[in-house]
Amino acid sequence: MKLMNKISPWRSLIYAAVSLAALACLLPMLLVVAISLTDESSLAQKGYSFFPEALSLDAYTTLIRGNSTIGSSYLISIIVTLAGTCLAVLITASAGYALANRQVNCRRGASLYFFIPMVFNAGLVPWYMICRELGLTNNIFSLIIPTLLFSPFNLFLTRNFMIGIPDALGESAKMDGANDLFIAFRIYFPLSKPVLATIALFYGIGYWNDWFNSVMLVSDKRLYTLQFFLYNLQSEISAFKYIAQGVPVKAPPQDTFKMAAAVVTIGPIILLYPFLQKYFVKGLVVGGVKE
Amino acid sequence: MKLMRDIWKNPYSYLLLLPAAVYIFIFGYLTLPYIVIAFKNFNVQKGIWGSEWTGFKNFRFFFGSNRAALVTWNTIALNALSIGFGTFLAVVAALLMNELRAGAFLRVSQSVLIFPNFLSWVVVSYIVFSIFSSERGFLNAVLRGMDLEAVSWYSKPQYWRAILTSIKVWKGLGINSVIFLAAIAAIDGGLYEAARIDGASRWRQTTRITLPLLAPTVTILALLSVGRIFYGDFQMMYSIVQDNGLLLPVTDVIDTYVYRALRTTGDPSSAMAVGLYQALVGFALVFGSNWLIRRKYPEGALF
Numbered sequence: 001m002k003l004m005n006k007i008s009p010w011r012s013l014i015y016a017a018v019s020l021a022a023l024a025c026l027l028p029m030l031l032v033v034a035i036s037l038t039d040e041s042s043l044a045q046k047g048y049s050f051f052p053e054a055l056s057l058d059a060y061t062t063l064i065r066g067n068s069t070i071g072s073s074y075l076i077s078i079i080v081t082l083a084g085t086c087l088a089v090l091i092t093a094s095a096g097y098a099l100a101n102r103q104v105n106c107r108r109g110a111s112l113y114f115f116i117p118m119v120f121n122a123g124l125v126p127w128y129m130i131c132r133e134l135g136l137t138n139n140i141f142s143l144i145i146p147t148l149l150f151s152p153f154n155l156f157l158t159r160n161f162m163i164g165i166p167d168a169l170g171e172s173a174k175m176d177g178a179n180d181l182f183i184a185f186r187i188y189f190p191l192s193k194p195v196l197a198t199i200a201l202f203y204g205i206g207y208w209n210d211w212f213n214s215v216m217l218v219s220d221k222r223l224y225t226l227q228f229f230l231y232n233l234q235s236e237i238s239a240f241k242y243i244a245q246g247v248p249v250k251a252p253p254q255d256t257f258k259m260a261a262a263v264v265t266i267g268p269i270i271l272l273y274p275f276l277q278k279y280f281v282k283g284l285v286v287g288g289v290k291e
Numbered sequence: 292m293k294l295m296r297d298i299w300k301n302p303y304s305y306l307l308l309l310p311a312a313v314y315i316f317i318f319g320y321l322t323l324p325y326i327v328i329a330f331k332n333f334n335v336q337k338g339i340w341g342s343e344w345t346g347f348k349n350f351r352f353f354f355g356s357n358r359a360a361l362v363t364w365n366t367i368a369l370n371a372l373s374i375g376f377g378t379f380l381a382v383v384a385a386l387l388m389n390e391l392r393a394g395a396f397l398r399v400s401q402s403v404l405i406f407p408n409f410l411s412w413v414v415v416s417y418i419v420f421s422i423f424s425s426e427r428g429f430l431n432a433v434l435r436g437m438d439l440e441a442v443s444w445y446s447k448p449q450y451w452r453a454i455l456t457s458i459k460v461w462k463g464l465g466i467n468s469v470i471f472l473a474a475i476a477a478i479d480g481g482l483y484e485a486a487r488i489d490g491a492s493r494w495r496q497t498t499r500i501t502l503p504l505l506a507p508t509v510t511i512l513a514l515l516s517v518g519r520i521f522y523g524d525f526q527m528m529y530s531i532v533q534d535n536g537l538l539l540p541v542t543d544v545i546d547t548y549v550y551r552a553l554r555t556t557g558d559p560s561s562a563m564a565v566g567l568y569q570a571l572v573g574f575a576l577v578f579g580s581n582w583l584i585r586r587k588y589p590e591g592a593l594f
Contacts (some may be wrong), residue, residue, distance in 0.1 A: 010493075022400040024465070032417055047428065091310045117315055117320065121319075122567070122570055123549065123569060124549050126564050130321060157353070180307065209409075211530075227411050231530060234413065234416060234417060266410060266414060281401075
């Protein structure tokens with residue numbers, strides 16, 4: 001009773017509104033999960049629903065046992081995400097250290113050098129042509145290199161964090177004969193763990209969710225990332241194909257199968273969620289509300 | 292020379308800087324010479340410099356067609372709608388969450404609110420399809436349940452500006468409200484205490500303390516997005532509506548137009564012309580919005 005008294009009608013209204021917003025963020029994904037767990041034949045009768053008429057795990061067993069290429073796509077996505085993220089973090093952290101190092105007199109000019117392409121970007125066409133000239137087509141590197149530093153924003157986030165590390169640490173190490181490589185890798189990078197975790201997540205999510213590189217540079221089916229696999233799967237069901245062509249030529253994959261494929265795509269995101277939330281939000285707050 | 296001496300003095304720092312510098316040189320600065328193909332009739336065999344000049348023909352073609360106005364308007368309208376609604380709703384959500392006590396409920400609802408942000412556009416397109424598909428879609432099932440006529444959503448362009456705006460707002464709501472909530476948390480608690488002593492209600496505290504002090508953050512973030520208003524979201528468009536010709540009148544944005552000119556029509560020169568138009572106006576907008584921020588809130592300016 002005492003608790004009830006404390007909660008005013010206004011407050012309960014606020015709780016209701018926030019709950020409603022939270023539901024709105026979660027329910028659409030739950031619809032996809034529900035469809036993936038529905039029996040295909042009951043879908044044909046009842047359509048998509050949050051409450052499956054008949055439950056079935058068929059879609060998931062087909063995913064695992066069937067001869068679909070989703071397994072290899074999963075592997076490609078994992079390789080691309082891990083390699084891309086490690087490489088991107090390493091390059092960003094290294095450059096961040098150099099730009100934060102007060103011994104470097106030209107660091108302002110160097111920052112400007114990185115900043116200019118951020119505000120003036122010639123866009124898709126030159127990017128595509130350069131990728132082609134560098135041979136970044138139809139190989140694993142074409143999925144990693146072209147978006148390696150997709151936004152210098154991460155570089156500036158890292159630099160600003162490293163500027164906050166007291167100079168005395170580096171100076172005393174220098175006195176003991178350490179060079180900048182040692183100071184960067186042994187002192188600055190370990191101390192910058194929070195910001196490095198944040199940019200690792202920005203990069204990681206970017207790589208995992210990206211299919212732009214695939215659509216632009218890859219046609220070899222063996223190199224399809226999970227997102228691109230999903231993208232191609234989806235284009236087989238889109239309504240306009242039916243409108244344009246009357247009847248689909250080949251039997252499209254079953255809806256439950258497609259939805260199950262979408263669900264397993266977000267698996268790693270769910271697994272890493274607690275970690276994700278902690279560092280991602282922190283990074284956004286630091287980046288959004290500039291120092 | 293100053294640079295050479297600096298490199299000599301800090302060889303290892305410059306070594307650390309090198310990979311990123313080379314990368315930005317290739318993917319940033321080396322893209323600039325390609326701009327000339329906007330003024331040429333690009334031919335792969337002849338290369339950038341060998342292809343013949345055509346002056347402003349590519350631009351005349353684009354601006355002479357009704358496509359220029361259409362894709363420009365679509366890009367701006369969609370962005371403006373999502374900036375407007377997105378900012379407003381995120382502020383409301385942040386204010387509401389600020390009224391809740393710190394605890395499990397707040398933590399859980401925050402985690403759920405930022406969830407859509409982590410989904411790829413392709414997964415979002417599956418969600419959109421399961422809601423709007425004409426035969427089996429959830430929305431049509433609801434409509435039928437209410438004895439209303441089902442709608443063939445994917446062939447009715449008039450609904451898509453609203454649908455795409457909602458999706459964009461939905462995806463960004465959590466993240467934006469968390470940023471605003473952090474800005475609210477940074478407000479000096481003494482102000483509220485003083486207001487309470489003077490007998491100010493929660494509502495009055497919100498309108499007189501929270502909102503005015505939150506305004507800089509909101510304005511800065513909104514202006515930063517306005518600076519990006521000339522850029523459409525290619526990944527969003529191409530996963531959700533793909534190249535659905537029926538919806539193009541509202542879903543064709545500058546980025547999708549450039550993509551089609553480059554890959555479908557295979558005309559790099561006109562793609563570059565439109566790309567240059569986007570880059571120039573985009574650059575002016577980034578500068579303009581930054582100038583506005585700098586005038587009002589110097590600490591929030593990008594440069």
